[in-house]
Amino acid sequence: MANESKVMWREWSDEAFAEAKAQDKPVLLGISAVWCHWCHVMDRGMPGDPVHTGVYNNPQIAEYINAHFIPIRVDNDQRPDINARYNMGGWPTTCFLTPDGDVIYGATYLAPAQMRQLLPRVVEVWRNDREEILKQLRSRAEDAKRKTQGAAPADLQSSLINHQSIISDVSGAIIRNYDPKHGGLGNGQKFPMSDAWALLLAIYAQTREQRLLDMVVKTLVAMGTKGMYDLVAGGWFRYSTTPDWSVPHFEKMLEDHGRLVPVYLHAIQLCRETGREDDAATLTRVVRASLGYLTSTLLHDEAGLTYFAGSQDADEEYYLLSREERAKLPAPFIDWRLYADWNALAVSALLQAGVVLDQPAYTDLAVCVWRTLVDRCVNDDGSVVHSLISKDGAMVHAGLRGQLSDQATLAKAGLDLAQFRPELAADTFAVVRRIVDFAMRELRAPEGNFYDSPANPNAQGMLRVRIQPIFDNCTLAEALLVMSYLADEADWRHVAQVALAAFGDEYKRYREHAAPYALAVMRAAQLPDEVMIVGRGSEVLPFVRAAHATYSPWRIVRVLDPDRDADFIAQRGYPTARLPVAFVCRGMACSAPVYAPEDLRAAVA
Numbered sequence: 001m002a003n004e005s006k007v008m009w010r011e012w013s014d015e016a017f018a019e020a021k022a023q024d025k026p027v028l029l030g031i032s033a034v035w036c037h038w039c040h041v042m043d044r045g046m047p048g049d050p051v052h053t054g055v056y057n058n059p060q061i062a063e064y065i066n067a068h069f070i071p072i073r074v075d076n077d078q079r080p081d082i083n084a085r086y087n088m089g090g091w092p093t094t095c096f097l098t099p100d101g102d103v104i105y106g107a108t109y110l111a112p113a114q115m116r117q118l119l120p121r122v123v124e125v126w127r128n129d130r131e132e133i134l135k136q137l138r139s140r141a142e143d144a145k146r147k148t149q150g151a152a153p154a155d156l157q158s159s160l161i162n163h164q165s166i167i168s169d170v171s172g173a174i175i176r177n178y179d180p181k182h183g184g185l186g187n188g189q190k191f192p193m194s195d196a197w198a199l200l201l202a203i204y205a206q207t208r209e210q211r212l213l214d215m216v217v218k219t220l221v222a223m224g225t226k227g228m229y230d231l232v233a234g235g236w237f238r239y240s241t242t243p244d245w246s247v248p249h250f251e252k253m254l255e256d257h258g259r260l261v262p263v264y265l266h267a268i269q270l271c272r273e274t275g276r277e278d279d280a281a282t283l284t285r286v287v288r289a290s291l292g293y294l295t296s297t298l299l300h301d302e303a304g305l306t307y308f309a310g311s312q313d314a315d316e317e318y319y320l321l322s323r324e325e326r327a328k329l330p331a332p333f334i335d336w337r338l339y340a341d342w343n344a345l346a347v348s349a350l351l352q353a354g355v356v357l358d359q360p361a362y363t364d365l366a367v368c369v370w371r372t373l374v375d376r377c378v379n380d381d382g383s384v385v386h387s388l389i390s391k392d393g394a395m396v397h398a399g400l401r402g403q404l405s406d407q408a409t410l411a412k413a414g415l416d417l418a419q420f421r422p423e424l425a426a427d428t429f430a431v432v433r434r435i436v437d438f439a440m441r442e443l444r445a446p447e448g449n450f451y452d453s454p455a456n457p458n459a460q461g462m463l464r465v466r467i468q469p470i471f472d473n474c475t476l477a478e479a480l481l482v483m484s485y486l487a488d489e490a491d492w493r494h495v496a497q498v499a500l501a502a503f504g505d506e507y508k509r510y511r512e513h514a515a516p517y518a519l520a521v522m523r524a525a526q527l528p529d530e531v532m533i534v535g536r537g538s539e540v541l542p543f544v545r546a547a548h549a550t551y552s553p554w555r556i557v558r559v560l561d562p563d564r565d566a567d568f569i570a571q572r573g574y575p576t577a578r579l580p581v582a583f584v585c586r587g588m589a590c591s592a593p594v595y596a597p598e599d600l601r602a603a604v605a
Contacts, residue, residue, distance in 0.1 A: 005043045005056030008066050009073040012082060017460050020070040020099035026126045027101070028069040030056075031083050031093035033076040034313045034335045035238060035251035038109045039092040055115050068123050070099075077310060077339060078387055078398055080405065081453050084469065085462040096122045101461015102137045163525035166507065170518035171203055173511040175215075182244045183219035185512060189249075190240040192223065194259040195515035201266050202519060202553035213270060217279050220267055223260075224286030234293025235312060236260060251313040254298060257290055258345025264290075265349075265356045269551035273605065284357070291353060291362065294346070298334065304375070305395065306368035307343050310335040310387075338388040338395060340377045340406045343369055344413035351420040355548045363420060370417055373410060374431055382438030383454075384410050402454040404469065407439045408476035415482040420548065422533075422540060422559035429486070436483065439476060440495075448498035449473050470503045470510070474520040481523055485530060485556040488568065497524045527586050528554040531604060534562055534569060535580025543582050546597040550605040 009030070010016040020027050032039035045054030055061055065071055076083045076091060087093050088106035094115075095106040105122060125133070174196045177185045184190040197216045204212040223229055227246040229236055235252025264287045271280035298309040313333045321329075347366045354363030376395065377385040384406035388395040414432040418425040442454040450473050451466045477496040484492035500521055507514040531547040533540050540559050547557045560569055562576050569576060574583060575593060582600045584591040594600045 006059060006062035007056045007071050009071050012072050012074050012079060012460075014458075014460065016070055016072050017099060017101060023070070025068060025070050025099070026104060026122060027097040027099065028065055028071045029074065029086060029093070029095040029097055030071065031074045031076055031087060031091065031095070033091055034333065035253060035311050036076075036091040037250060042092050042094075042109060051111055051113075053112055055110060055112050058112055061112060061115055061119070064119055068119070069096075077335075078337065078389075079400060080386070081400065081403065081463060084452060084467060085465060097461060098126075098133070098137070101463070103462070104133060162504075163521045166504075166521050167199075167203070167518045169508065170512065170514045171199060174200060174515065177512050178215055179243060183215070183222040184243075184245070187243050190223075190228065190243060190245055192228070192236065192239070192256055192260055193512070193515070194256075194263050195519065196512055197263050198266070199515040199519050199522075201263070201270065201551070202522060204270070205551060205553045213267075213274070216263075216267055217271065217276070217283070220264055220286070221279065221282055224264070225282065229286060229290070234289055234297060236290065251311050252293070252297075253311045254294070254308050254339070254342040254346060255311075257294055258342055258349050261287055261290055261349040262352050265352045266551045268356055269549075273550065287353065287357065291350075295365070300336065300338075301368070304372070306365070306372050307338045308346050308369070310337050310339045310342060336390060337398070338372075338376070340373055340384050340386055341403075341409040343373055344406075344409040347373070347413040348416045351416050352548070355420070355545055366417065367421060367424065370413065370428070373413075377406075378410070378431060378435065382434035382436075383407075383442070384435060384438075402438065402442060404439065404443055404450050404452045404472040404476065407435050407443070408472055408479055411435045411439075411479040412475055412482070415479055415486065418486060419557040420544065422544060423537075425486075425559065432479075432483065436476075436480070445502075447502045448495075449502035450476055450499060468502070470506060470514075471516045473499050473503065474516040477520050478523060481520075482556065485528060486558055493524070496520075500524055523554045526554060528556045529604065530585040531555065531557045531600070532560060532572070532574065532583045532585055532590070533558070533580060534560045534565075534574055534576055534582070536561060536563075539580050542597040543580055543600055546601040547582070547604055549601050552604065555604070 010019070017027070041052050042055045044057050046052040074082050083093070086095050086103070086106070088095060088108055090108040092109055093106065094108065094110050096104040098104060104126065110118065174185065179185065179187060182190075185193055185196065197219060200212045200216050203209070204216070222245050226244060227248050228240050230248070230252070236256040237248030238250035238253055238256060241247045241249045264283050268280050268283045268287070271277070271283065294308055297312065300307055300309060311334070313335065347370050350362045350366035350369070354360055354366070376388060379385065379401065383402040385397045386400040386403050386406050387398040389398045411432050414428045414435070418428045418432075439450060443450045445451055445466070445468055447468070449468050452469050452472060453463075453466070455466065456463065477499045480492045480496035480499075484490055484496070500517070503517060507517045510517070529552050533543045533547065535543070544557060544559065547555075560574075562569060562579065572590070575581070578595060580595075582594040584594070584600075584603045591603055594603055
């Protein structure tokens with residue numbers, strides 16, 4: 001996109017800010033993404049539109065920016081740490097900074113007429129009111145410092161004792177905002193909101209309140225058949241511009257596939273269980289198309305390097321074509337960067353698809369992607385590289401590492417893999433421990449939750465500020481909860497609960513968007529269903545598949561080797577005269593021994 005403009009963009013770097021200081025110029029920071037429609041409009045305009053004619057491709061505007069500012073361009077997906085601190089409420093973000101990286105003024109999309117008025121005003125303010133600006137910035141920084149210094153460790157009990165009210169608050173917000181006509185939330189633009197539907201499924205599984213399943217299924221069917229998803233050309237769009245889902249917007253993104261596919265799979269399981277075969281068939285069709293799109297369009301697969309590209313993008317003319325016309329064209333631009341967190345989401349989705357769709361090839365593909373992530377993205381110290389980019393014919397590290405999102409999502413994917421492929425559990429668990437140890441060592445905050453990035457005393461601007469994102473903390477907390485049961489180490493559960501307790505008040509401002517928090521709190525406050533399988537080698541695999549075949553909002557599947565885990569088996573009192581054998585447990589209460597996979601499937605259901 002930067003190549004479409006006439007602005008002399010710099011990358012975010014020490015050199016760019018040094019240039020701003022040396023020339024005493026403010027910085028113009030543009031945050032964009034390859035999938036962002038209005039970012040493209042700022043770069044090149046909208047054909048035939050007299051208002052949105054393009055900002056950065058306008059010779060006069062670009063000349064003024066190049067003369068009076070140091071322009072820096074940041075890709076949202078490649079630098080989520082910068083976006084988290086400077087985003088002004090959407091993409092594109094247009095932000096004016098001091099040479100030290102503090103914010104003077106910010107906006108999102110600006111049309112050419114708006115930019116013409118704003119640019120000289122920012123220059124004037126910087127020249128004439130600099131001392132007042134800097135005074136205000138210093139005051140803000142001191143206030144923020146006082147707040148963080150006064151923070152105390154979270155009160156575990158006060159937050160998680162009220163887990164039912166947290167779940168009720170968030171699910172109530174989802175239900176109140178539900179669109180009964182079209183499905184989904186709200187009457188305006190529609191977003192996938194995968195975690196909202198995952199929360200309703202979890203509550204339905206415990207309460208059997210039929211309307212919850214109805215709401216989820218109606219929404220998933222609508223998204224999958226009425227435009228949000230392209231069943232012909234494949235691919236989830238990031239959102240729909242219309243309440244009825246009929247006009248998709250933005251590109252087809254790996255992240256949305258990774259988050260949505262498990263929700264569809266869980267809904268399929270519940271529809272099958274309740275006799276809704278037509279709904280199960282429709283949802284299955286969408287999932288198969290989604291996975292077909294991923295493997296035919298975004299999959300890069302060669303020896304030692306198997307991963308999914310980040311996203312696909314297209315121009316306005318492409319979106320004006322019918323689905324049938326689009327299906328006949330080659331894929332538009334594909335962002336072939338490897339994003340660690342999105343690929344980790346894909347690993348978890350593929351593992352579940354392998355069982356629910358009875359397609360072991362998806363499980364095998366998940367293993368290949370996981371091995372690529374471990375080989376290419378996990379450093380010896382446990383830090384995870386955020387992305388790899390193609391350079392001189394090779395995939396190399398893009399630089400950012402140790403982000404909480406990457407640490408948490410890879411840890412969770414590894415723990416999922418350990419439960420679906422027990423023969424890989426020991427090696428996978430060793431990797432997960434390294435990843436979690438890095439988070440505990442470099443990212444844990446005094447309050448008990450986790451920062452999004454390692455401390456960097458040399459960071460520019462607001463990157464000096466350490467923030468604690470609620471949803472990445474939820475992902476790590478869920479990983480820690482699973483670790484505590486798979487490793488039989490209760491301390492990890494305590495760490496997860498304390499991390500979640502730190503957001504006991506903050507979650508309220510997210511309303512229905514706080515679904516990931518409510519899900520994590522639900523699992524932290526309740527005992528899971530544990531499926532314990534005792535046996536050796538491949539004889540346990542049918543039992544593992546049976547354990548995952550039906551939906552549960554909170555289930556741990558653990559394979560015990562009668563030789564390696566003899567002490568634990570004896571402690572639990574499991575009989576081992578006949579193997580393989582399985583037990584369905586909650587706490588210390590377990591079922592009678594189960595000796596056949598089909599019986600285990602019935603028992604866990």
